[in-house]
Amino acid sequence: MTGTRWQHSAELVTEIMSLVAERSTLERQTALESFVFEYFSNVEIEDIEHAEVADWYGAVLSHWNFARQRAPGETRIRAYNPHTQTHGWQSTHSVLEIVCDDRPFLLDSVRMALERQGLTVHLIIHPVMGVGRNDQGMIETVERLTHRARGGSGDAESASPRAGLPAEAIMHLELDRQPEQTLAEVGQIVRAALDDVVAVVDDWPSMVRNIDAVMAALKSGPPPIPATELEEGVEFLSWLRNDHFTFLGYREYRLVDASESDATGALQPVAGSGLGLLRELDGHPPRVLTSLTPEALRIAREPELLIITKSNHRSTVHRPSYLDYIGVKRFDADGKVIGEYRFMGLFTSAAYNRSPMNIPLLANKLRRVLTRSSFAPRGHAEKALLNILETFPRDQLFQLPEEELYETALGILHLEERRRPRVFIHRERFGRFYSALVFVPRERFNTVTRQLIQETLETTLGASGSEFTVSLGESVLARLHFILHVEGEPPLPIDQPALEARLRDLTRSWNDELTANILDYFGEARGVGLVRRYGEAFRADYREDYTPRVAVHDIEHMEALDRSADGLSLAVYRPLEAPPDQLRMKLFHPGSPVSLSDALPMLENMGLRVEDENPAKIKRGDGPRIWMHDFGMRSADGSEVDLEAVRTLFHEAFSQIWVGNVENDGFNRLVIGVGLGWRQVVVLRAYYRYLRQIRLPFSQAYVERALANNAAIVRDLVALFETRFDPTLGDERETRATALVERIGAALDGVASLDEDRILQSYLALIRATTRTNYYQRQSNGRDAEGVPKSYLSFKFDPALVPDMPRPRPMYEIFVYSPRVEGVHLRGGPVARGGLRWSDRAEDFRTEVLGLVKAQMVKNAVIVPVGSKGGF
Known part of the structure; x- marks a missing residue:
């Protein structure tokens, strides 16, 4: 904590202490002030600055009043919603207050109980104080401890307060706001968790004495099993005893046969032997029970000294993991299994962090796997295999039979950093869960991929739930370890190739x-x-x-x-x-x-x-x-x-x-609306441009709309044009053309709009008046053998067939259209005289040209009786 933050926190505590001095009675002021000081001594200012000083005064005073009287060994729990009128202070959260003897695992176990209920903890204040009480349990003295019990660290040492004052744990937790009925349930759940802590911690010395007694019995009266197995077993139990196992429960069982039970046989608890989480309370059965399947009963009868596996119950104390189960079998003089000493608990962090080559049982197991591989000692392959074994999930090293461990480790080795998914699945010997090691390319691993893999494994194995851990080392592969819990009968045999194919699909990247x-x-x-x-x-x-x-x-x-x-x-x-x-x-x-x-x-x-x-x-x-x-x-x-x-x-x-080969205008809607090709649209556009020059009184937009509204007629008009000029047609040309003209005429009778009828009639007349066109001519483009259509379109008309053409009508007329230029050439007779000119009258250049033709006829009447003129 920096100086500034500490000063701020100290100032806040000082203000609270001032209120205590003002409002508390003299006989309890010293103890209360010590209580307040210890209460906030290890609290970060960021955790408490959200509330007013008056509310923190109310909170600490409320907790003081709740803790002020307590019987020896009593655990006091209160869950409530603070309200100013009722409690003298308020908070937006629900509050859980606890006062009890200090023990290891208290806070961890309380948090676990709350998390199981889906409750979010927003604040924890957890001082441990030396508290002196009188015969009525009233607080008389509060002092700081010289050092605290190492609660939650994995041991059960008692606190050593100064002057012999007992250590008491004071816990203030703020939770999501809950209704009063839910808070009553929360209190019961937390009390059950703390009862478990009391049972575990109080019975800890007895559980340690029991494992010592088991080791002594194995040494003094060794069962008829191989000496190496016995030696390894005792060494392993001693290793557990040496701070590598947190003992949470113990019970002794007797193996009974069919004559003594209703089933084919069972493990029967020995009355009075339960300790910790397996302790009997008031004649009720132990808190953690195991039901034996026929397979489990077979395993129980096997003449092996140790059973090391996982329970199907989560711990309620210390860590929310599934309990580790260490079973030591009892044998009679004939080597027959007659019972079991069962230790339940959790391997400590030291057990997981130490090399397995330094752990009894595992060291020899790994050496046998290395020897079986036949790799050259200290060679690359052996070192790689050893690394796989040392980084293998520790629980699986204990649980897997040597044969399965060998095959799995070699399978991982043969991956050889290949970027492909692999899965190794093992069923726990009692059939309660599966272990699945999944390797996927590291760059393809993400939360979504993990969820998909997890769902696939749960479906394939019929699992009711699962947990996972992820290992991301220097390898190009990410390793996922899933524990999948199954209920009832095991599923059908696993189709390994199909499962891996499914995982490949799941982990395949987009690329x-x-x-x-x-x-x-x-x-x-x-x-x-x-x-x-x-x-x-x-x-x-x-x-x-x-x-x-x-x-x-x-x-x-x-x-x-x-x-x-x-x-x-x-x-x-x-x-x-x-x-x-x-x-x-x-x-x-x-x-x-x-x-x-x-x-x-x-x-x-x-x-x-x-x-x-x-x-x-x-x-x-x-x-x-x-x-x-x-x-x-x-x-x-x-x-x-x-x-x-x-x-x-x-x-x-x-x-x-x-x-730019086609103009960007509304005629192009005929491509989609009528189903015409772009050149067919160009024909209709070119005819309109000519109609505009001979003074058709409709705008281009109006004509475009008229054509779009009469798709069938427009298709027939285009078909008529192509029928008349397609050079590949022979004798059938006239027959087809006549049929099309008749069909168009019949369709025109159904056109409701007079304007649209006039527009369509004009198109029909122009097409029939057209005598020649270059529509089917092609020019070379340097790439295609057949060439491409010419970039311009030209028509030769017989003006006598064009209705409403301005007079005088020439004998022949040619109209040329392209997106870049338009032009006409009017000729009065077979022999005529005239020239070409450019016009700046884009909308009616034909009118200008027609006037020049008239003038030419007058001017040259003596020389040539008719004139001609072209313009563009």
């Missing part, structure tokens, strides 16, 4: 799954290179949102970027849970993220409403970073999207829009 999926999907020849390239490419945000199987398909798209002419790769998909009007699109772009200001208008013009976007940056082993944008979209009008029908159309259209 491991990715590697496996890459090799499975692409094959080993190509997959190995892709693993090097993408094995560590995906960051945590991507791994959290997408599975390795999905990542494989994303890799396929990213690989396509290297072959992409537009520097873009797309994947349109629909999650399984999504409704039919929703879809998602992944857009992959190298080097830098895509500007949302560029991408969103394109998607919206395709008839979609973008609802979310999930970006991810992917760093390949070589090459530039790749940005993936995952857009969540819904059809703008709420209609269903037939993804399988439009996926390829969507991919091609978006790519063409991205590179």
